[in-house]
Amino acid sequence: METITRSYPPARKDYLRQQKESHGRKLFGVFPAQYPREILWAMNVLPVEIWDPPLEVSHANAHLQPYICSVVKLGLELILQGKCGDLDAFLFPHTCDSIQNLASIVYDYLGLDKPCYFFYHPKAPYGSASRVYYMEQLKSLVSQLEKQLGLLDLSELNRRVAHGQRVATLIRELYELRTRGALSLSNVQFYKLIRYGEYLHPDDFIPLLERFLGESKAENRKRPAVILSGVLPNPPEILSLLDQFGVRVADDDLLGCRRRLLEPPGKAEDPFEILTEGYFNMPPCTTKDSPISERLDYLIEKIKLTGAKGVVFYMVKFCEPELFDVPQIVEELKKRGIATLVIDLELNQGLSGQLATRVEAFVEMIS
Amino acid sequence: MSLVRNLRYHFMKDLGSPALMRFSRATRKRRSRQPNPNFGPPLEASARLKEIMTRHYFLSRYAEGAKPVAWVSSGAPVELLRPFDFYTVYPENHGALCGAQKMGPELCSVAEEHGYHQDLCSYARIDLGHYFSRKTPAGKLPKPDLLFASNNICQTVVYWYKALAHYWQIPLILFDTPYNFEEINGIDIAYMVRQFEEMIPTLEKVSGRRFNYRKFQGIIRIAKEASNTWGEVLDTMKARPAPMTIFDAFGHLAPIVSLRGLPVALEYYRTLLGELKERVDRGMGAITNEHKRLMWDNIAIWYKMRDLSNLFAARGMNFVTATYTNAWAETIPYMAESRPFESMAKTYSLVILNNNLNHRLGLMERLIKEFQVDGLVIHSARSCKPYSVGQYDLRRLLMQRLGVPSVVIEADITDSRAYSEEQARIRMEAFFEAMGV
Numbered sequence: 001m002e003t004i005t006r007s008y009p010p011a012r013k014d015y016l017r018q019q020k021e022s023h024g025r026k027l028f029g030v031f032p033a034q035y036p037r038e039i040l041w042a043m044n045v046l047p048v049e050i051w052d053p054p055l056e057v058s059h060a061n062a063h064l065q066p067y068i069c070s071v072v073k074l075g076l077e078l079i080l081q082g083k084c085g086d087l088d089a090f091l092f093p094h095t096c097d098s099i100q101n102l103a104s105i106v107y108d109y110l111g112l113d114k115p116c117y118f119f120y121h122p123k124a125p126y127g128s129a130s131r132v133y134y135m136e137q138l139k140s141l142v143s144q145l146e147k148q149l150g151l152l153d154l155s156e157l158n159r160r161v162a163h164g165q166r167v168a169t170l171i172r173e174l175y176e177l178r179t180r181g182a183l184s185l186s187n188v189q190f191y192k193l194i195r196y197g198e199y200l201h202p203d204d205f206i207p208l209l210e211r212f213l214g215e216s217k218a219e220n221r222k223r224p225a226v227i228l229s230g231v232l233p234n235p236p237e238i239l240s241l242l243d244q245f246g247v248r249v250a251d252d253d254l255l256g257c258r259r260r261l262l263e264p265p266g267k268a269e270d271p272f273e274i275l276t277e278g279y280f281n282m283p284p285c286t287t288k289d290s291p292i293s294e295r296l297d298y299l300i301e302k303i304k305l306t307g308a309k310g311v312v313f314y315m316v317k318f319c320e321p322e323l324f325d326v327p328q329i330v331e332e333l334k335k336r337g338i339a340t341l342v343i344d345l346e347l348n349q350g351l352s353g354q355l356a357t358r359v360e361a362f363v364e365m366i367s
Numbered sequence: 368m369s370l371v372r373n374l375r376y377h378f379m380k381d382l383g384s385p386a387l388m389r390f391s392r393a394t395r396k397r398r399s400r401q402p403n404p405n406f407g408p409p410l411e412a413s414a415r416l417k418e419i420m421t422r423h424y425f426l427s428r429y430a431e432g433a434k435p436v437a438w439v440s441s442g443a444p445v446e447l448l449r450p451f452d453f454y455t456v457y458p459e460n461h462g463a464l465c466g467a468q469k470m471g472p473e474l475c476s477v478a479e480e481h482g483y484h485q486d487l488c489s490y491a492r493i494d495l496g497h498y499f500s501r502k503t504p505a506g507k508l509p510k511p512d513l514l515f516a517s518n519n520i521c522q523t524v525v526y527w528y529k530a531l532a533h534y535w536q537i538p539l540i541l542f543d544t545p546y547n548f549e550e551i552n553g554i555d556i557a558y559m560v561r562q563f564e565e566m567i568p569t570l571e572k573v574s575g576r577r578f579n580y581r582k583f584q585g586i587i588r589i590a591k592e593a594s595n596t597w598g599e600v601l602d603t604m605k606a607r608p609a610p611m612t613i614f615d616a617f618g619h620l621a622p623i624v625s626l627r628g629l630p631v632a633l634e635y636y637r638t639l640l641g642e643l644k645e646r647v648d649r650g651m652g653a654i655t656n657e658h659k660r661l662m663w664d665n666i667a668i669w670y671k672m673r674d675l676s677n678l679f680a681a682r683g684m685n686f687v688t689a690t691y692t693n694a695w696a697e698t699i700p701y702m703a704e705s706r707p708f709e710s711m712a713k714t715y716s717l718v719i720l721n722n723n724l725n726h727r728l729g730l731m732e733r734l735i736k737e738f739q740v741d742g743l744v745i746h747s748a749r750s751c752k753p754y755s756v757g758q759y760d761l762r763r764l765l766m767q768r769l770g771v772p773s774v775v776i777e778a779d780i781t782d783s784r785a786y787s788e789e790q791a792r793i794r795m796e797a798f799f800e801a802m803g804v
Contacts, residue, residue: 063759065777067486067749072756092548097522100546101724101756107548108725109760118548122558123518123525123541129561130543136554289518289525289541292533318486320752324526327482328533344484 008192009208012048012199016086019046019201026088026149028117031075031102032231033255033287035093035119036138036275038164041202042157043149048087049198051256052234052347053078063105069318070347071231072098079106089115089148095287096321115148117141121279123289135276154271161271163202164278168262170209171197175258177213179251179306181221185212187239187249194257195232224367225250225306229299229329230314230322230343232256237351238314238343238359245363250306253299254314255322259285286321292328299329303338309366310339317346339365368575369432376426376433383429384422391421405680407652410611412639413618419635420621424505430454431509435574438511440528441624442520442718443542444711446590447563449628450582451574456508457625458527461497462490466669466781468504475782477502488750489782491527498534511535513573517542519721521753538573540566544716548723551716559712584704587711590628591702596636597623598696603643604687605738608652609660610643613686614676615653617667623695658683659802660739662731664690664761665746665754668776670783678795682804688738690731694719697730724757728764735769742802743773750780774798 009015019025028040030047040047052074059080060073078084090112092103107116119141122130142152171194177183178190185193193212197205225248232254233239242249252258263281268274284290284298299311311333315322323344330340341362343355392414402408430436437453439445445455465471466489474496475489481499483492497503514537516528525541532539542562545555567578600619603610611619619639622632646652661679663686668675679686701713719727734740745762747755762773774794779785 065747065749065755065759068752068756094546097752098756100522101753103548104724105757105760108723108728109757109764118546120545120548120555123522123543125539125541127562127565129558129565132561133554133558136558140552140554286526289522289529291539292529320487320523321526323484323487324491324523324530326484328530330482 009196009200009204015199016046016048020086023201025201027086028089028091029078029084029087030091031093031095031099032071033093033095034121034260034279034282034285035091036141036279038160038271038275039138039142039145039152039157040091041160041163043145043152045088045145045149046199046201047091050075050078051198051232053083054348055081055083064102067318068098069316071316071319072102074347076102076105079110079112084114087114089117091117091119094118094120096319098318117144121288124291125289126280131276131280134279135272138272138275157271160202161274163206164262165265165274166206167197167202167209169264170206170213171261173213174209174216175251175261177217178249181223181225181248181250182217182219184216184218184220186243187247188236188243190249191233191236191239191257198256220248223248224363225308226310226312226366227251227253227299227302227306227308228312228314229253230255230312231316231319233314234316234347235345235350238312238355241351241356241359242363245360245367247363247366250308251302253283253295253302255285255287259283286325292325295325296329296332299333300336303333303336308338310341310362312362313340313342315342315344317344368434372429372432373434376429379429380426384425387425388418388422391418403677403680404655405677406654407646410615410639410642412635412642413615415635415638416619416621419626419631423625427454427456427505427509428507435513436509436511437513437515438528438531439514440516440520440524442524442715442720443515443517444563444715445515446583446586446628446707446711447566448515448570449586450579451570451576453513453574454509455625456511458494459490459524460621460625461503461505461508462493462781463667463669464504465493465497467672469670469783470502470504471670471779471781472784474500474502475784485782485784486749488521488523488527489779489785490750491523491530493781494527495530498531511537513537513570514539515542516540517544517715519544519715519718521720521751523752538569540569542566542715544712544721546721546723547717547726551713555716556709556712559716560708563708563711584707586628587702587704587707589630589633591699591704593623593627593633593636594696594699594702596633596640598699600636600640600643601688601692601696603640603647606647607660607739608650608654608657609685609687610646610651610653612653612676612680613663613689613692614667614672616689616692617672620692620695627695652685654680654683654685656683657685659685659741659804661686662688662690662734662738662740662743663746664731664743664758665748666691666751666780668746668748668778668786669781671778671786682799684742684802684804686744688734688740690719690727690734693730693734720753724761727757728761731761731765732769735765735771740771742798743771744798745773745775747775747777748780749778749785750782772798772801 284294475492477496478492626632703710
């Protein structure tokens, strides 16, 4: 375990500074969730995702109502506290109503001297128009970026698309090992590793994943298994608690993690086509309006593969895309005898005694 | 479609509903209320509005099995459904009706018992509550054969309709409108046009009818004329005193939302416009003593309409414009019978809630100037994030640019449990003080 800990990269802030200084990379603050990171890498940009910065919300309350989710609030707080000075631009993918309007607040009202980009991805149910449009959107994003960053080198894009695939392959291997109960990492360690992908450049992330894969194989099957669904594994204290109770997270359906994992490439050769295929082949997701039946089939398949006895829904308070699907999914899972636990929390809220008791009761149910 | 149900539908349309209207008129006379001295005489067209909407909901009970039934979101391009003869029901309109009848908490609670969180949109919770309980002030809503939604008003409506599609096990057609962050470009328009083309086979299959392009063009013409007339109706409130209040307009909005593309909506707005023009000519105001003119931002607080209307009228304050009512008139100039698909793409993707906040700021500035607005009431609606996120900044910027005082009321569109009487009273008193009334 010590070896693994030594493999961790430097702290986020130091790493970003180093990226700028040593590689001349631009840093883009990217809001959740779906965006073509390979294009940014190819243009020597490091996307730095903004999900749950560890801040107290104060300034953002002057702009946002109390009923807005903490992903949006914390992201805005980060900007308002002047902690984005190192960033060269922002990218807002079209994830939900709140992020959509946040993008407009930042771009139209805050008067920042940084470019803001917006990336619209088509919503399901998809027709052939959706695929054409997605590819057009990729090219349109490139055109906009070229105004700030210079021309895109297609061979570099090809290289970075391959890196995206390599990252996905390695992460998939880690997930598969975990599904088979053959990974020694704790729940906390696993998600710490996966979440490095939110800001590490593939040149650093790929070797890190390879090291972890080499060092983390171990029989770990006997522990009861659960699946996580929701936005992201925050608060991490729940992961610690599951570790403490000897529960193994065998797979997940988290927006920030598994739902963004690329499937192996198909027959396409053109990088834009590969990226388009990648988007449409990703797992079903609320932010893409995937039908509930698809999400349910996906979860049930995971339950079968892992032998999980329960699903923990890791909800961010006020997150409409997730909260709308939960009742039907929970109902269907219950019909199949799968235990469910719905946790509805602000990010970085920590773990209350009451919540710890609920998690404990859930663990007793599945053990 | 069943022949018996079809005959029953037509019987009710030709004989049942006229009889109901006659009965309704007779009952209304007996129930006449004491006039409120703060208001001018009620609009005569209101009786016709009630008839139209009562008939619409009454007939909807018989539409199931007689006609293809579609449940449609308020911003969806319903014109495309009309040539297929769908009977259209608007869950948002139904939600507003439930809200106004103060049934919101009851129906929302039913949805909550089935796992839908209290933080979710209350229109959606009302609708899902109706699904589980079948309770409705409209008597009965027909089971849909199709769901038709557009995310031009919010993404929420898609999450909600996805739930309905799963429960009813029926198709959901989504008109996906790219958000106008900077501009809607040719790529966006082409995407939307292709979506329309891809919808037609599904609509043909569900309705059992072939698409008739000429009929469609005729519907576009009627819809455009009705929306233009609705715009003229709203424009009459530029007059001093304004011939109606925005609370009236919230009610008169129903046909342009629910019956757009049908001749009855156009006919109705012509009648209403005629009456309003006459009032303007005669200098007749909606309230008797119009001192201050206000703008409303966001959807109505349906369960508080009467209270708020009375409260403001008693202080000589009239709401003369609203971003909400304006939404069904603002983008209609883009609509063109000669290029129906392209023009619909523009009309529907540039609506206020699919447009950036800079656009909204410009729109509000224009409305404030054109309608000579003295103050702004902002409804921060828990249910509607695309409408509400950004309001605090809008308030600040409008104050900086135009010096317009404003108040924010934290509430909800239909769930009165989210409304704090005390907090609203304190805020409004401070606002009245700032307005000098």
